[in-house]
Amino acid sequence: MDPRIHTITLAVEDLDRALTFYRDGLGLESDGVIGTEFHDEKSGAAGAIAMFHLTGGLVLSLYPRTELAKDAGVPYGPPKTGEFSLGHFLSRREEVDQLVDRIGRAGGSLLEKPRERPWGIYSGYVQDPDGHLWEIMHSPFVDPDAS
Amino acid sequence: MDPRIHTITLAVEDLDRALTFYRDGLGLESDGVIGTEFHDEKSGAAGAIAMFHLTGGLVLSLYPRTELAKDAGVPYGPPKTGEFSLGHFLSRREEVDQLVDRIGRAGGSLLEKPRERPWGIYSGYVQDPDGHLWEIMHSPFVDPDAS
Numbered sequence: 446m447d448p449r450i451h452t453i454t455l456a457v458e459d460l461d462r463a464l465t466f467y468r469d470g471l472g473l474e475s476d477g478v479i480g481t482e483f484h485d486e487k488s489g490a491a492g493a494i495a496m497f498h499l500t501g502g503l504v505l506s507l508y509p510r511t512e513l514a515k516d517a518g519v520p521y522g523p524p525k526t527g528e529f530s531l532g533h534f535l536s537r538r539e540e541v542d543q544l545v546d547r548i549g550r551a552g553g554s555l556l557e558k559p560r561e562r563p564w565g566i567y568s569g570y571v572q573d574p575d576g577h578l579w580e581i582m583h584s585p586f587v588d589p590d591a592s
Numbered sequence: 593m594d595p596r597i598h599t600i601t602l603a604v605e606d607l608d609r610a611l612t613f614y615r616d617g618l619g620l621e622s623d624g625v626i627g628t629e630f631h632d633e634k635s636g637a638a639g640a641i642a643m644f645h646l647t648g649g650l651v652l653s654l655y656p657r658t659e660l661a662k663d664a665g666v667p668y669g670p671p672k673t674g675e676f677s678l679g680h681f682l683s684r685r686e687e688v689d690q691l692v693d694r695i696g697r698a699g700g701s702l703l704e705k706p707r708e709r710p711w712g713i714y715s716g717y718v719q720d721p722d723g724h725l726w727e728i729m730h731s732p733f734v735d736p737d738a739s
Binding site: 564 | 593594595596597598599600601602603618619620621627630631632633634635639644645646647648649650651652653655657660661663664665666667668669671672673674675676677678679680681682691694703704707709710711717719724725727729734736738
């Protein structure tokens with residue numbers, strides 16, 4: 446398998462709320478909700494989705510939890526946090542604190558205030574409005590802009 | 593916020609089983625389990641983790657579900673699928689079928705056999721041994737090697 450992930454799709458309760466958080470709150474660019482004209486007759490899944498084209502070619506998508514369940518053929522269930530975490534590195538510790546604050550103001554919530562971890566990073570955890578984890582990090586050994 | 597995700601960490605039940613699946617089964621390169629010397633006194637989280645450095649700079653990590661819960665400060669809970677999905681594009685439809693088969697042989701399981709979807713892709717869904725979703729896709733309009 447080619448060592449590549451092309452897309453990360455987050456299951457969300459409310460597409461507009463999640464889009465507002467990531468686009469308006471965090472400043473990620475998006476064309477907004479697209480694909481509303483599509484409907485999969487076999488699974489019943491609707492096509493409406495919001496996408497963010499990130500640096501490096503990765504696409505972050507927001508897709509309703511109900512529809513992802515239908516599309517993937519898994520049972521629908523209530524949200525559960527802790528299945529995965531997305532990580533974001535910054536160049537300075539102060540930027541970690543600032544981004545964690547910004548996420549809180551944008552509608553996310555703080556879980557773990559940034560602090561030194563024994564494995565050599567300074568990081569804190571937040572969650573988006575759907576409970577998806579983000580670890581905001583700084584390491585003197587990681588250049589956030591390196592590809 | 594810089595439009596970038598640097599790491600994706602999957603919560604896993606058994607670190608060795610997950611490593612075997614992704615490294616030996618799917619052929620992703622890894623140095624194996626690292627960080628066993630670390631332990632976070634504050635949260636109680638152990639540092640042992642396995643990493644895969646993917647194309648484009650993204651790092652895929654495997655981390656025990658118990659430890660991610662401690663590290664992030666969220667309640668530990670049993671696995672739940674459907675919170676997110678990782679997507680992988682291939683150049684040809686046949687390659688989608690082949691990778692889905694390979695994932696099944698490696699210890700993953702098939703959820704949705706590859707088929708045409710109304711939004712213009714040919715795709716199927718599988719899950720890894722921990723239930724994490726992967727959508728294996730082909731689109732005539734997506735070059736899997738484009739950055």
